[in-house]
Amino acid sequence: MDVTIYYNPGxxxxxxxxxxxxxxxxEPVVxxxxxxxxxxxxxxxxxxKAGLNVREAVRQKGTPYAELGLNDPTLADDQLLDAMIExxxxxxxxxxxxxxxVRLSRPSDIVLAILPLPQKGPFYKEDGDMLIDAEGNRVE
Structure with missing residues (x-):
């Protein structure tokens, strides 16, 4: 199965x-x-393909978003894309x-919508929350 994740290890x-x-x-392409x-x-x-508009794909927290003036609602998609590329x-x-x-997996469990279930075993997020039980099924 071909899976790719655009990933930030931090x-x-x-x-x-x-x-x-x-x-x-x-094992995805990372x-x-x-x-x-x-x-x-x-x-x-x-x-x-993720069903988003460009503004929804711009990260604000921990970025130069405000310093670059990207919070201006009149900016065109092309301007936002230029900033994202730069x-x-x-x-x-x-x-x-x-x-x-394709999904922007925020929160991370959104990825489950585009992966095969059941999962191979239990899964706990880094914060300790259980997402997948011992049978490989999603915990709601």
Whole structure:
């Protein structure tokens, strides 16, 4: 199964999403997007296939979002995309691509919608919350 995650190892949500993918028995292609940013075309495709608009894919927290004036609601999508390409930290994460779709996996358990279930075993997020029980089923 071809799965790709646009990943930031310093992000707990990215780490949890990657662990959930692996808990499904899948070893994904891991792209550390801060080191290897997507092209503009790939970024546009990720955003579109995830059902988002460009502004929804811009990360604000811990980024130069406000300093760059990106909080201006009149900015066009092209301007936001230019900023995301120039400053990849502005790309919200993690984007996950599977044969069943693309998601911005925030929170991390959103990735379950595009992974095979049941999972291979229990799964606990880094904060200790159980997401998958011992039978591999999602805990609601």
């Amino acid at each position: 992000c707990g949500t990215s780490r949890n999403a990657l662990a959930l993918i692996r808990n499904a028995g899948v 792209i550390e997007y801060l080191k290897t940013p997507p092209t503009r075309a790939v970024l546009q495709e990720l955003i579109s 400053h990849p930290i502005l790309i919200n994460r993690p984007f996950v691509v599977t044969p069943w779709g």
